[in-house]
Amino acid sequence: MASLDYYEILEVSRDASDDEIKKAFRKMALKYHPDRNQGDKEAEKKFKEVNEAYQCLGDREKRNIYDTYGKDGLNGASGGGFGGFEDFDLGDIFSSFFGDGFGGATGQRRQRNLDNYPLDVEIGLTVNFKDAVFGKEKELKYKIKKPCKACDGSGSKDGKKETCPTCGGRGQISQRRGFMSYIQTCPTCKGEGEIIKEKCIKCNGLGYEEENISFKFSIPKGVDNGLKIRIAEKGNLSKDGSYGDLYVNIRVKEDSKFVRNGDDVYMEVPIFVTQAILGETIKIETLRGKKDLELHVGTKDGEQFILENEGIENIRTKKLGRLIAQVSIKMPKKIDEKQEKLLKELQESFNVKNNEIIEESLFDKIKGWFK
Ligand SMILES: [Zn+2]
Ligand SMILES: [Zn+2]
Incomplete structure (x- = not known):
């Protein structure tokens, strides 16, 4: 079409x-x-x-x-x-x-009001981050209701029902509170007007039994948190032989490394302070394996590097999102004598004087020297 x-x-x-x-x-x-x-x-x-x-x-x-x-x-x-x-x-x-x-x-x-339970079934499915991104086949396990065989779904031992004594068959009762009167659904028969005389032993009057269901389900590539997927005719069985639908609520587990935003993915890249100053090409673990990340001389803390087409594939457009790698500069916790000596020499070479604040543009100057 x-x-x-x-x-x-x-x-x-x-x-x-x-x-x-x-x-x-x-x-x-x-x-x-x-x-x-x-x-x-x-x-x-x-x-x-x-x-x-x-x-x-x-x-x-x-x-x-x-x-x-x-x-x-x-x-x-x-x-x-x-x-x-x-x-x-x-x-x-x-x-x-x-x-x-x-x-x-x-x-x-479809005649559906002859069942005393809803036909659609809703279940939750928790998937990890990578399975949501790349899709995965999962075994779905849940229970469905179907009419009790012993009582043919009636819940009654002999199939007989009798008029509800509470409401006299009307299915409603009226209650007075002060001068007001309220109409309520009868709590005894739940509005049916009839009650079961003798409960079916097999289903204890419920009229249904449960069945364990399991089947393989392919999680589509790129699903996100909160998505509800309908699977036709995998729900409860009606007395008329038809099935309700199954709804699968997708919940995606948080990842320790990646954070999703639409089709883009964010990740933090810790680097050592000297790497930030010197600039070097490092390997980072992206969604699809190791990739090069080129740090420039004087990379700043919190600076973001964008890798096009390394994000999540959008199901609709098939376009790939971006990977945004945010640098986090790590400082040494302690330094030994030799390092101290070297760093002091380095500091002197930059002409940093006592108590003098380093200008913002210092790194830019360094960048210039190396060009
Ligand atoms: Zn039964
Ligand atoms: Zn009643």
């Missing part, structure tokens, strides 16, 4: 609210709907684009991924971790928007 930006397709700004996106979609979908544009190929194409754009921007998670990583992030091209994007059903969004009668879509909406 066309590689137009989703925001452009819906003609909304990148910071549009959920509501604005919804409205824009509704407008465009009605405009290009096949029923109103019989046989118009261009309108059909537009209609599909609008749908694709809304599938993404109308969903908080997908929109986040799209904003950060672009379409690649949603299609799973960068590691196969992201959930299927191609499995959407036009009928679904249409019936939720316009009612089942609109557009002749035959799609069935």
Whole structure:
């Protein structure tokens, strides 16, 4: 399909609210709907684009991924971790928007309210810094819920339920406080109006059992802290046989050496004072192995050296960030007699007099001498 930006397709700004996106979609979908544009190929194409754009921007998670990583992030091209994007059903969004009668879509909406637990599962995944930068295959281990076999998910031993004695089946109770009365969900039946007469022994009335799940998951290259990745149909099992989705919250451990800022990486490079004065080429350990760092004569404490393309690869643009090496000058803790003698000689050679403050430009002068 066309590689137009989703925001452009819906003609909304990148910071549009959920509501604005919804409205824009509704407008465009009605405009290009096949029923109103019989046989118009261009309108059909537009209609599909609008749908694709809304599938993404109308969903908080997908929109986040799209904003950060672009379409690649949603299609799973960068590691196969992201959930299927191609499995959407036009009928679904249409019936939720316009009612089942609109557009002749035959799609069935997934019946989800028959389960007494949410179908989506959310787990956290902590990865170390380098795995986040370079991607890695990880074993995901977690539990999913599925309907209890013994009671067919009802939680009741004999499948029977009885009217809740607390609310008399209404699912709500009213409470008086002074002259005010409040309506509350019934705490006994939790609004269902019915309670289980005899609990299923196997699941203790919960109606579900748990299953341990584990599968290999490819962490995409360049993921950052706080990213939420959706994996389709790896969540809880519904009574109707369908699965919810799994959401993986990425947490990246702090590294002892590297600090990330967007696609750039900062690191501190300790050097000895004489190296700073003399200037020399030293080896530093970057993200991708040892690299040369050329110190110039009179390198200052805190000075930053930028190594282009030695940062993190952006999933969306594939562009590499920068490595910023910040120098930290180390002084000797103690000096012996010989060193003292040498340093005094050095000091004299610079004409440094007692109590006289060294000018800022001194190092610049030295630099000049060596040129
Ligand atoms: Zn049971
Ligand atoms: Zn009740």
